[in-house]
Amino acid sequence: xxxxQDWEAAAAALAxxxxxxxxxxxxxxxxxxxxPVAAGRRFxxxxxxxxxxxxxxxxxxxxxxxxxxxxxxxxxxxxVLSTDLPALRAAGLSGAKTAALVDxxxxxxxxxxxxxRAGRMSDAELxxxxxVVSGIGPWTAQMFLIFQLGRVDVWPTGDLGVRAGFARLFxxxxxxxxRELAGxxxxxxxxxxxxxxxxxxxxxxxxxxx
Numbered sequence: 001x002x003x004x005q006d007w008e009a010a011a012a013a014l015a016x017x018x019x020x021x022x023x024x025x026x027x028x029x030x031x032x033x034x035x036p037v038a039a040g041r042r043f044x045x046x047x048x049x050x051x052x053x054x055x056x057x058x059x060x061x062x063x064x065x066x067x068x069x070x071x072x073x074x075x076x077x078x079x080v081l082s083t084d085l086p087a088l089r090a091a092g093l094s095g096a097k098t099a100a101l102v103d104x105x106x107x108x109x110x111x112x113x114x115x116x117r118a119g120r121m122s123d124a125e126l127x128x129x130x131x132v133v134s135g136i137g138p139w140t141a142q143m144f145l146i147f148q149l150g151r152v153d154v155w156p157t158g159d160l161g162v163r164a165g166f167a168r169l170f171x172x173x174x175x176x177x178x179r180e181l182a183g184x185x186x187x188x189x190x191x192x193x194x195x196x197x198x199x200x201x202x203x204x205x206x207x208x209x210x
Contacts, residue, residue: 100135
């Protein structure tokens with residue numbers, strides 16, 4: 001996990017690149033991710049990310065609480081695999097998310113996905129490693145990189161909040177699509193995770209439950 005002072009240095013460096021970003025730094029600060037979780041909790045956090053996909057924060061939090069209660073503690077791959085599928089569905093998971101959670105548990109349990117090694121992988125390697133799991137796409141992997149590993153240069157161009165926030169920050173006439181945002185973000189490497197958080201804040205992303 002990147003230390004808070006490194007995030008602050010990244011934010012300060014980013015603020016020097018554009019007056020818009022200097023203003024964002026003044027308004028929002030460095031926004032370093034929270035304290036890192038232990039390697040043994042990475043499976044639970046990635047499972048949580050699956051539950052939160054495409055849901056508003058409060059609804060996702062309620063479903064996650066029920067899923068966690070059904071599976072029990074510790075929230076491990078083995079515990080998920082021993083939980084009846086109807087019980088997971090009854091907790092509020094869709095069929096697709098139930099399948100994704102079980103597939104993640106199977107991949108971790110048999111060693112095809114090795115979360116303990118995640119910190120030693122590059123961003124691209126980890127995205128490729130995680131997206132072999134059904135239901136885990138680049139966005140979920142990128143959220144894991146930012147919020148669990150503290151990577152400073154992740155640019156989630158598929159995130160609507162980042163795209164809308166970038167348009168708001170820079171007063172663009174329209175929200176860029178993912179391909180456009182990829183190019184627009186290039187001048188701000190290697191600090192794009194910081195920029196992504198400012199984009200979320202610009203569109204009330206501070207309320208996101210991550």
